[in-house]
Amino acid sequence: MNALYSINAIRTIERAALADLPTGTLMQRAGREAAKLAMSLLSSSTQIKKEVLVLAGPGNNGGDALEMAVLLADSGISVSVLLVSNRKKNQPEEARQARQKAVKSAIHWEDALSLQTTFESLKRRNWALVVDGMFGIGLKEALTGNRNKLVRIVNSFQCPILALDVPSGLNADTGNVVGNDSIAVRATHTLTFIADKPGLHTGKGRDHAGEVHVASLDVDKKYFPATDCWLNTPELFGHFLKPRLHDTHKGSYGRIAILGGAEGMGGAPVLAARAALYTGAGLAYAVYLKNPPSYDPVSPEVMFRAAHRFDFSADVTVIGPGLGQSPVAGNYLARTIASGKPAVFDADALNILSENPALQFSFSERNAPSVMTPHPLEAARLLGRDSAFVQSDRLNAGRTLAEQFNAVIVLKGSGTLVCSPDGKTVINPTGNPGLATAGTGDVLSGMTGALMAQGWPAWEAALAAVWLHGKAADVLEKERHGCVGITAGEIAPKARFLLNELIEIR
């Protein structure tokens, strides 16, 4: 359903399925599905003469592209193919057969020998659609030389770009561009084969893959191994979306305390506490290390306390928003870890933790439900690495932290990950760059804590909070005609609506 599979798993499935099918079956199916999607993209093009450029690589990804090109040409569409590698040796058998078929079709072949002239002519033409069938899951190294130049040209085109299986240059496991600072196709649409892949949805994946479509190629479910990786949907936390009973009171929905608010950062706990109330917590305290305000006129429902009067009796503590890294903050972090109560660890709580091996040890010994919500730099500090390391393989970083700290990890960023200590990974598809603004992390930690305070397990609370937080930003983006200028305080009221809507439709 929303399962995601690694390249290795896809290879295993493909091998098993191919062994039971005549040669070329899956490639022909891939070509047919690609032709269908290409036709539908062309049908919304306003161009009168609809010319399609197909880039076909040396392997089976190129074979898929040629199967598709033949079908388009057969139906009267003007198709030009550029063979990205003319190599005939070691060509996979299916790809060789696809090329033989293509040679006999009405395809126009671009000159692959005088590439510089060809590149110049490609730039001048007004394509209705470009299909990227250069490289799929077989790409091994960065795209260099002429391939790099070609991708640069393709990325400058204004027309729809349809990537087959994976945008060339993107690692389908990690969502990183192969060769780090190299290049990958920026597609508007990706048609991925057999099953969906994690790298299309996290890191750089979302920017490169565009709208992702999955074509299973009718591969029987019996070939699919169990997976531990999914895209986030409300089905994953649906069990806890329950209407409230009349005979309940505020205590039934939990008390949450947000611990932070060092000098100069007093807004962060308020944002988190408000978000907790909007997500249904019965009572929310904003606990300040020093000098709490007496009340917040905008949200007088939030109760303010000084940390020295806080006794960790709340059902859930969220520690981190505006916490700072003072020794006092460190003491409260140690007490939260030792409290034996469910807790969410965010922001400076994570920074303090990353510098303190003794705290890390006591953290890993905790038995109470724990959620950590690092952004890539905080995750990097916890791992003793840099953020480039985290971003180069976000799944690996999230899974490592979950195991190391025995906590649910929410690794924020494009395609936020939720990882559990028992190895499950969920990638969140909601959200947009409007969330890249101050305070949105505080809102997320407040929302997560609020669901835990209402009795949700840490895993489902994190999944729901991340999904609702992103979806709220998507709703705001639609309403405002763009994602620029979304502010953190706007998110929780929208998330409240979405949460109630999910409960209602269940």
Ligand SMILES: NC(=O)C1=CN([C@@H]2O[C@H](COP(=O)(O)OP(=O)(O)OC[C@H]3O[C@@H](n4cnc5c(N)ncnc54)[C@H](OP(=O)(O)O)[C@@H]3O)[C@@H](O)[C@H]2O)[C@H](O)CC1
């Ligand atoms: N087999 C089927 O029926 C189906 C396959 N599908 C599609 O197949 C691809 C995977 O195909 P594969 O041939 O394994 O790999 P690719 O086409 O992605 O690319 C491999 C070729 O690319 C060369 N290569 C790799 N990296 C580079 C690079 N940096 N620069 C230049 N060339 C590169 C590689 O050459 P080698 O010499 O290293 O072997 C290969 O020639 C999959 O993505 C699907 O699109 C479908 O699933 C349908 C069924």
Ligand SMILES: [K+]
């Ligand atoms: K591709």
